Amino acid sequence: MDLAIETQDLTKRYGTLTAVNKLNLQVKRNTIHGFLGPNGAGKSTTIKILVGLLKPSEGTARVLGKEVHVDDADARLNIGYMPELPRFPKHLKGAELLDIYGRMYGMTQQERSEQIPKLIDIVGLKGRENDFIGKYSKGMQQRIGIAQALLNSPEVVILDEPSIGLDPVGMVEVRELVKEISKEGMTVFVSSHLLFEVEQVCTHVTIINKGVALVSDTLANVSGMLKGPAMLNVEVAELSDEVVQAIKSLPYVKETSVSGNMLNISLATGDDVRPQVSQQITQAGGVIISMNLKRQSLEDVFIQLISNQKEAKA
Amino acid sequence: MSTANPESERASPSWFNRFWAVVRYEMLWNIRKKKFIGVLIIAFVLASVQFVLPAFLDIGPNPYSAITFSAGNLSFVLFAIVIAMNSISGEYESGTIVPLLTKPVSRTMVFLGKLFAIFVVLVVTYLLLFTYSTIGGFIVYGAQSDLHLLPLAIIGDVISTFIWIAIILAAGAISRSSLLAVLMAFGLFVALTFGTSIVASFSDNPDLVNAMNYLPGSGASGTLNITTGQNITISNVTINTLASVSSGTDSIGVNLVKLALFPDANASFYYRNVLSTDPTQNIRLLYTEPLGWIVARSILVAFAYIAVFLFIAWFAFKRSQIQE
Numbered sequence: 234m235d236l237a238i239e240t241q242d243l244t245k246r247y248g249t250l251t252a253v254n255k256l257n258l259q260v261k262r263n264t265i266h267g268f269l270g271p272n273g274a275g276k277s278t279t280i281k282i283l284v285g286l287l288k289p290s291e292g293t294a295r296v297l298g299k300e301v302h303v304d305d306a307d308a309r310l311n312i313g314y315m316p317e318l319p320r321f322p323k324h325l326k327g328a329e330l331l332d333i334y335g336r337m338y339g340m341t342q343q344e345r346s347e348q349i350p351k352l353i354d355i356v357g358l359k360g361r362e363n364d365f366i367g368k369y370s371k372g373m374q375q376r377i378g379i380a381q382a383l384l385n386s387p388e389v390v391i392l393d394e395p396s397i398g399l400d401p402v403g404m405v406e407v408r409e410l411v412k413e414i415s416k417e418g419m420t421v422f423v424s425s426h427l428l429f430e431v432e433q434v435c436t437h438v439t440i441i442n443k444g445v446a447l448v449s450d451t452l453a454n455v456s457g458m459l460k461g462p463a464m465l466n467v468e469v470a471e472l473s474d475e476v477v478q479a480i481k482s483l484p485y486v487k488e489t490s491v492s493g494n495m496l497n498i499s500l501a502t503g504d505d506v507r508p509q510v511s512q513q514i515t516q517a518g519g520v521i522i523s524m525n526l527k528r529q530s531l532e533d534v535f536i537q538l539i540s541n542q543k544e545a546k547a
Numbered sequence: 548m549s550t551a552n553p554e555s556e557r558a559s560p561s562w563f564n565r566f567w568a569v570v571r572y573e574m575l576w577n578i579r580k581k582k583f584i585g586v587l588i589i590a591f592v593l594a595s596v597q598f599v600l601p602a603f604l605d606i607g608p609n610p611y612s613a614i615t616f617s618a619g620n621l622s623f624v625l626f627a628i629v630i631a632m633n634s635i636s637g638e639y640e641s642g643t644i645v646p647l648l649t650k651p652v653s654r655t656m657v658f659l660g661k662l663f664a665i666f667v668v669l670v671v672t673y674l675l676l677f678t679y680s681t682i683g684g685f686i687v688y689g690a691q692s693d694l695h696l697l698p699l700a701i702i703g704d705v706i707s708t709f710i711w712i713a714i715i716l717a718a719g720a721i722s723r724s725s726l727l728a729v730l731m732a733f734g735l736f737v738a739l740t741f742g743t744s745i746v747a748s749f750s751d752n753p754d755l756v757n758a759m760n761y762l763p764g765s766g767a768s769g770t771l772n773i774t775t776g777q778n779i780t781i782s783n784v785t786i787n788t789l790a791s792v793s794s795g796t797d798s799i800g801v802n803l804v805k806l807a808l809f810p811d812a813n814a815s816f817y818y819r820n821v822l823s824t825d826p827t828q829n830i831r832l833l834y835t836e837p838l839g840w841i842v843a844r845s846i847l848v849a850f851a852y853i854a855v856f857l858f859i860a861w862f863a864f865k866r867s868q869i870q871e
Contacts, residue, residue, distance in 0.1 A: 247870075278870075281869060281870070284649045285648075285649065286648060286649065287868050287869065288868060306652055307559050307651060309651045310651045314646075316642075316645045316649075319645070319646055320643050320645070320646075321643055321646060322572070322576050322641070322643050324575065324576050324579040325575060333568050333571055334650055336564060336565070336571070337568045337569070337650040338650070338651060339560020339561070339564055339651070340560075378646070
């Protein structure tokens with residue numbers, strides 16, 4: 234399998250705390266792989282091992298087929314990395330910073346003069362590139378952080394919580410940018426605690442909690458892995474027992490509950506059964522005011538996986 | 548944006564290009580620091596005071612003013628602090644270490660680049676300061692002699708300052724705190740200054756007095772046995788200034804110049820008991836040694852401290868794990 238990132242039993246301990254616990258991660262090339270987990274799940278620690286900032290306590294990590302070691306400079310030539318809440322020397326100007334980093338990557342003068350203005354434009358810093366970074370807002374630092382991660386046209390881009398600190402417009406722009414760079418052949422590994430962000434951008438997802446990977450698959454498979462029971466909420470005028478009993482008699486109805494005029498139906502199927510339910514209610518003399526089908530989202534999977542983990546531990 | 552191409556991995560850039568990028572990164576950071584510019588101004592003011600005060604005292608011409616100028620031991624520590632205090636620890640404090648160490652530059656290269664940039668900034672600072680002191684020497688003390696020895700004075704001051712730079716870098720790399728690095732370096736400086744002053748004032752033990760020469764600082768204070776050339780007219784005050792000698796690492800520059808002027812001179816170190824009423828007891832010779840040996844020893848001691856503390860700084864930096 235052609236993998237951009239692979240870890241085997243990757244473990245990182247800080248004293249008695251195990252931040253990452255035997256993590257086996259596989260990120261295929263040319264995918265946008267979301268690394269999802271609550272705060273403190275071990276996402277940033279894993280990423281810091283991948284980029285050579287931390288040494289694992291046990292296990293191995295490979296990026297682009299090469300085992301990662303702390304302080305292996307050449308291994309970072311084809312990796313772009315944006316840290317969580319990146320900070321850059323405030324005495325440097327934005328363009329200056331990119332120029333210096335470009336020199337570190339061995340980019341020629343011509344490459345730098347082509348790439349840097351392009352990136353500054355893409356991340357929306359045009360006109361501010363000659364300002365000192367000390368004058369940049371949090372969001373602007375985030376933007377220059379993305380620019381420096383793409384500077385060397387890397388094969389793998391690792392973005393650690395790229396949306397933190399950005400306003401809603403900025404967050405949308407980042408999501409579009411991530412999709413864009415993936416189209417250009419880069420593998421994007423993006424950590425986030427924002428479910429909707431991962432859902433909107435990623436093709437693959439790994440959910441991590443307390444240093445343990447709970448699931449890792451394509452986004453479609455992960456979202457569908459706990460398919461059903463979907464919830465159907467129906468508002469019925471003059472909700473009667475006949476209507477409730479009629480609904481209960483349906484084979485795919487698992488449970489029902491009534492709250493005022495609202496009939497909450499727990500379904501044993503992920504299929505859209507609204508026409509059948511509608512027909513049944515009408516035949517039992519009910520009048521439907523509104524109907525809302527709530528399918529399983531990544532958020533539900535996420536919450537369920539984490540609560541399963543808690544139960545298993547208990 | 549150019550497309551990533553797995554078939555054409557970026558070739559490893561030359562060592563020099565990467566190193567030079569780190570030097571640029573550090574130099575720009577250093578010379579734009581407000582506190583660096585502030586201390587440079589203070590240094591020039593202090594140098595000016597050195598010229599203005601003696602002018603009021605009317606001590607006459609001194610052809611050796613320029614070449615025996617030294618930034619001074621407090622300035623060594625201050626310059627070291629402002630140039631090096633943020634160099635490593637500041638990267639940790641501000642979080643800028645994270646993007647820096649994820650670029651294709653090794654930690655050794657980053658360390659050496661920072662060190663080189665510090666060296667360049669320090670040399671340029673001292674070049675400016677000595678140029679200023681030479682011009683001031685001409686104005687206040689008249690024609691200046693043996694100006695070809697000025698590089699020795701500058702090299703000596705750079706070596707003296709580098710001891711404190713190495714100490715600050717080591718303290719900063721271990722503690723990851725600029726404040727702690729400064730406090731440790733300055734605390735050590737104050738302790739050594741007081742300690743050596745107490746030993747110099749109260750000890751008549753030659754070994755103890757001589758031991759001060761193996762610590763960073765001013766070392767033992769003595770008198771140089773010198774005679775000036777036939778054609779040089781200088782005042783008694785100037786002779787006294789030339790004849791006084793400190794044999795520690797702070798005086799490498801001045802002593803290198805004096806050695807060039809008086810290669811065969813010896814320095815005598817005395818115990819002065821200011822409390823004694825017995826005139827035969829209040830001044831006693833402790834030991835005498837050649838100026839050449841004083842210079843060689845102070846340079847060796849300085850390089851030993853520089854090597855040890857730079858190694859500690861490099862080792863701590865190389866082994867550090869970046870959690871934040």
